[in-house]
Amino acid sequence: MNIPLAIPRDIPANTPNExxxxxxxxxxxxxxxxxxxxxNDSLLEKLVVEFLRDHVYWRRNFHxxxxxxxxTRATQQPGYQAFEARMRRELHSLSAALKKSVPFHSPRYIGxxxxxxxxxxxxxxxxxxxYNPNNVSEDAAPVTVEMEVRAGLQLARMLxxxxxxxxxxxxxxxxxxxxxxxxxxxxxxxxxxxxxxxxLRAAGVPDIDLPDDDWSAFNTxxxxxxxxxxxxxRWLANQPADQRRAWRxxxxxxxxxxxxxxxxxxxxxxxxxxxxxxxxxxxxxxxKGLKLLGLGRAQLELLPERNMRLDAxxxxxxxxxxxxxxxxxxMVVAVLGTTEYGTIDPVDRVVAARGAMRARGLDFSIHxxxxxxGYLATLFRNADGSLRSRAEVGADFAHFxxxxxxxxxxxxxxxxxxxxxxxxxGYLPYGAGAFICRDHRxxxxxxxxxxxxxxxxxAGDYMARYRRLGQFTPEGSKSGAAAAAVYxxxxxxxxxxxxxxxxxxxxxLAAEAFHRRAxxxxxxxxxxxxxxxxxxxxxxxVCLALNPAxxxxxxxxxxxxxxxxxxxxxxxxxxxxxxEFFGSMTTLRPEVLGAAEMQRIAAQLRLxxxxxxxxxxxxxxxRHTLMNPYLIDRENxxxxxxxxxxYLAMRVRALC
Numbered sequence: 001m002n003i004p005l006a007i008p009r010d011i012p013a014n015t016p017n018e019x020x021x022x023x024x025x026x027x028x029x030x031x032x033x034x035x036x037x038x039x040n041d042s043l044l045e046k047l048v049v050e051f052l053r054d055h056v057y058w059r060r061n062f063h064x065x066x067x068x069x070x071x072t073r074a075t076q077q078p079g080y081q082a083f084e085a086r087m088r089r090e091l092h093s094l095s096a097a098l099k100k101s102v103p104f105h106s107p108r109y110i111g112x113x114x115x116x117x118x119x120x121x122x123x124x125x126x127x128x129x130x131y132n133p134n135n136v137s138e139d140a141a142p143v144t145v146e147m148e149v150r151a152g153l154q155l156a157r158m159l160x161x162x163x164x165x166x167x168x169x170x171x172x173x174x175x176x177x178x179x180x181x182x183x184x185x186x187x188x189x190x191x192x193x194x195x196x197x198x199x200l201r202a203a204g205v206p207d208i209d210l211p212d213d214d215w216s217a218f219n220t221x222x223x224x225x226x227x228x229x230x231x232x233x234r235w236l237a238n239q240p241a242d243q244r245r246a247w248r249x250x251x252x253x254x255x256x257x258x259x260x261x262x263x264x265x266x267x268x269x270x271x272x273x274x275x276x277x278x279x280x281x282x283x284x285x286x287x288k289g290l291k292l293l294g295l296g297r298a299q300l301e302l303l304p305e306r307n308m309r310l311d312a313x314x315x316x317x318x319x320x321x322x323x324x325x326x327x328x329x330x331m332v333v334a335v336l337g338t339t340e341y342g343t344i345d346p347v348d349r350v351v352a353a354r355g356a357m358r359a360r361g362l363d364f365s366i367h368x369x370x371x372x373x374g375y376l377a378t379l380f381r382n383a384d385g386s387l388r389s390r391a392e393v394g395a396d397f398a399h400f401x402x403x404x405x406x407x408x409x410x411x412x413x414x415x416x417x418x419x420x421x422x423x424x425x426g427y428l429p430y431g432a433g434a435f436i437c438r439d440h441r442x443x444x445x446x447x448x449x450x451x452x453x454x455x456x457x458x459a460g461d462y463m464a465r466y467r468r469l470g471q472f473t474p475e476g477s478k479s480g481a482a483a484a485a486v487y488x489x490x491x492x493x494x495x496x497x498x499x500x501x502x503x504x505x506x507x508x509l510a511a512e513a514f515h516r517r518a519x520x521x522x523x524x525x526x527x528x529x530x531x532x533x534x535x536x537x538x539x540x541x542v543c544l545a546l547n548p549a550x551x552x553x554x555x556x557x558x559x560x561x562x563x564x565x566x567x568x569x570x571x572x573x574x575x576x577x578x579x580e581f582f583g584s585m586t587t588l589r590p591e592v593l594g595a596a597e598m599q600r601i602a603a604q605l606r607l608x609x610x611x612x613x614x615x616x617x618x619x620x621x622x623r624h625t626l627m628n629p630y631l632i633d634r635e636n637x638x639x640x641x642x643x644x645x646x647y648l649a650m651r652v653r654a655l656c
Contacts (some may be wrong), residue, residue, distance in 0.1 A: 021383065023498035029506070029629055032493075033116040033427075036106050036630055044119060051127040100572045102582065107628045107640040111568070111584040113339075113372060113424045115627035120492040121428040121485035133480025135175075136470030144480030147487035148175055149466045152436060154487070155420055157385040158377045158495040159370075160413030161438045165462035169226075172440030172466065174473050175422075175432055175483055179371030180285035182419040182435035185446075185474055187276070187289045189417065189437060190331045190365035192445035193225045194218060195256035198268055200232060202254040205247065208235050214270045218328050221363030222416045226441050233444075261294045274330035274364075275299050277318055279310040279345060280592045281338040283369060295330075304594060308341045308535050309404075310334060312349035319357050329364040334415075336408065337373025340586040340623060342541025344373060346404055348411035366415040371433065373539050374420030378501035379508070380409045388497060400508050405538050413438075422486045425504060425627065432482045440466075447471045506629040507540035514542045514626060514641050521645045528656045532604040534588065534621065543586065545621040547605040548656050554611040558620040561585065563655055564648070565622065580647045584625070587618040 034040050074080050103109050105116040133141030135148050152173025157163040161171035176182045197217035201210050208231040211217040220228060232251075236244055256264040265271055273295050278286050280302040290300050304314045315332065322329050332354065334345040350366055357363065370377075379401075380388050390406040401409070412418065415438065422432040437443065440462070448471050470476055493500040515533055522531040530547045546564070547557040568583035590598045590612055601619070602609045612618075631640045 021494060021499065024493075024502055026502065029502055032118050032120075032503070033629075034105065034119065034122070036116070036628075040119065044123065047119075047123045048126055051123070052130075055127070055130050100576070102570045103576055105628075106582075107630045107633065108580065108644075109582045109628065110624045110626060110631070110640075110644065111570075111582045113625050113627070115427060117429055118427040118489055118493070121422075121426075121489040124488035125429055125481045125485040128481035128484040131480075135478045135480040135483055136476055138467035141480040144483045145467050145469050146463060148469065148480070148483035149173075149463060151175065151483060151487040151490060152434065154490040154495055155374075155418075155434055155436050156438075158381055159374070159418050159420075159436060160377075160381075160385070160387065160410075161418075161436065163385065169439045169441070170462060171436060171438050172443055173434055173436035174466075174469060175434050175478070175486060176473070177431040177475065177478075178423065178433040179283070179369065179419045179421045180288065180433070181474055182371070182421075182433045183283070183285045183367075183369060184289045184292060185435040186365075186367040186417045186419065186437075187293050187331065188474070189442055189446055190367070191256065191274075191293065191295075193222055193365065193442055194220075194274060194328070194330060195264065196445055197225060197228055198264075198271070199251055199254035199256070200228070202267065203247070203251040205232060205235070205251065208232055214268045215326065216361065218268075218271050218274075219361055219363040221358055222365050222439075222442070224363075226439050229441065229444065271328060272326075273299055274328035275301050275322065276331050276333065277301050277303055277315065277329060278333035279303055279335055279338075280305055281308060281340065281343070282333055282335055283339055283371070286333060286369075299330075305592060306594075307597065308338065308343040308593075309538075310345040310350070312346050312353065315350065316353055319353060319362060323357065323360060323362045329362060331365045331367050334366070334368050334408075336368050336370035336412075336418075337376065337539050337541070339372060341535055341543055342372065342537060342539040342625075343535060344405050344408050344538040347408040347415065351411050351414040365417070368412060368415050368418045370412075371419050371421040372424055372541075374418065374434075375422075375425035375495075375500065376504050376508075376539055377409055377412065378495050378499075379497050379504055380406070381496045381501075383494065383496045383498065385496075393497070396505055397508060398512050399536075400512065402538070422489075425507075426486070426489070427503065427627075428485050428489060429482070432486055434486075443472050503629055504540065506632075507626050510626040510628075510631040510641065511537045511540040511542050513632060513639070514624065517641050517645050518542070518544055521649065525649055525652060529652050530605045532601070534601050534604075540626045542624050542626065543621050544624065545588070545601060545605055545619065546652070547607055549606075552606065552608040552611065554607055554619060557605065557607060558618075560655060561620045561622065564651060565620075567651060568622070581644050584623045585620055586623045587620050589618045 031040065034044055104114040128144065133144040135141045135145050138145050153163045153165070153171065155173050156171035162169055164170055176185065197211055197220040198214055200208070201214065201217050208228065211220060236247055239247060252258055259267070261273065265273060276286065276290060276299060278300060282302065287297050287300055291297055301318060303318060304311045319329065332350055334347045334350045336344055336347065347368055354364065354366055379393055382388055387410055390401060390403060393401055393406065417435065417437040420434045420436065422428040422434060423430045426432070466472070515537055518531065518533050525531065526549070528549055530549060532545050534543055534545050546561055548560050551557055565583065565585045568581055570582060588601065599609055633640065
């Protein structure tokens, strides 16, 4: 008998199967990964074999009356055997080549944003791959499309967004290939929301309380814009059928998505292309996104930092200038865990700045690029989605979270959209990024087919609407296996501090231990090298700056750190076992840091700031991503952090 897989739809998307899940203890993490030594190989093998067999039984029971299309004698035929031989040869060759891959699974790997994979997600993805669902619509993926929508709701609760589909203002999220595409989606939605009130004015829609002029319409803002969209939808639904079609076409003809940027702004000479304000540490995807959107790189204004965090005063000055010059602002971007330094921008102050400017007639969207730090939010959430106090979060740590970090996470619910990467701190296979918006009603503006009136099948039904997922996403075809991996992982490890939060807890503890050990390293090797952590870690990413003792020249310091990094980077020409540890590097640029911060770091390293010139306009530093939960191996009494600094001390002394 064929038993179809089905999601238990009577269970909320953001809770595990148990109605009141018990907190997990530390030992539960030992079942989460294949393990640095492959300790859970039998568990993964058992799961893969069990569900491969289950998949075969599903095929055989689809129509058991159909005879096997491949004869049993096929395996004995020369062509079959030759094909199998070629396939085995190429797979063995692939397996051999992959042995040169970076050992992300090992606690000796502290380089880029990658680590071992969670078994629930890995097994779910492997289980789903043979079914090959395409999450463009329910027709192509009747199970995994719903999983993807529910995974979006799971992430929404983690961020503090409304996650009940019965609410009109429920959040919505979908998966992407990565954070870059999620950021593109944020730009698309922000522009659609900003321009739509202008289109309604241009079309002359009556009786829905439109803004008085184009500038006011362009600054309607997210919340008021969604309310205006709702009034338009209700007004349109009350028109006769022929008038409804005519009005829909009339408004569509005035939309920026129809006209394009050139014609839209030519028709609305009072307006100029809007600007995106982002911190100077923002990911390069924002530059790429503005180019793709057609606004151009010139509309991206990078704001200065303070201690590698967005300078809220500089943001306020930029907003004041934009208001004074009547320069529209599309979006302000805050980063929750910068790629280079893991620092947390003051999201709360961005939200407060938007509230103050809104009252003065300048409004914009707020997007948080939490591709790296999004899953740290699990540390701040109770099982019911409520926010934990700073004291509750900090009980497990020495310093984390600082007041400004707690305030930033507490303010996430006041933003408009967030990028999160399950394939980073979610410990899931590539590529699985996610875009989450606070109010799903705005997504009507991104529908490839006009979605202003919810009629027909599933009218007003949240889940039914988003089973046509490809209508709303940038991609067409997309893997349902990734959605299964994310959804199942969040079911096994709910996104709160007592479950999934155990993982980032270990990594933040490791970051605090790393910071302490770095200070000890600096004192112990003072005769050989000047070392400092340039920025106290906000999360689980810590940088280390180094300069040989007696050196004052930035170029020489950079050459020294590059030689160290040569011994820490992956080299496919050498056996992996010859590497003790794997790390990465980044740079500090004076124009990003500002004069005061550059002077501070140069003083700590005994460098002459005057040696920053065209040939050495940045300071090269080591960067450490502390994702592996076994960096402090209590079972065997091993600290890989201590081992790393012992190794680093040996190499520093040798180089000096």
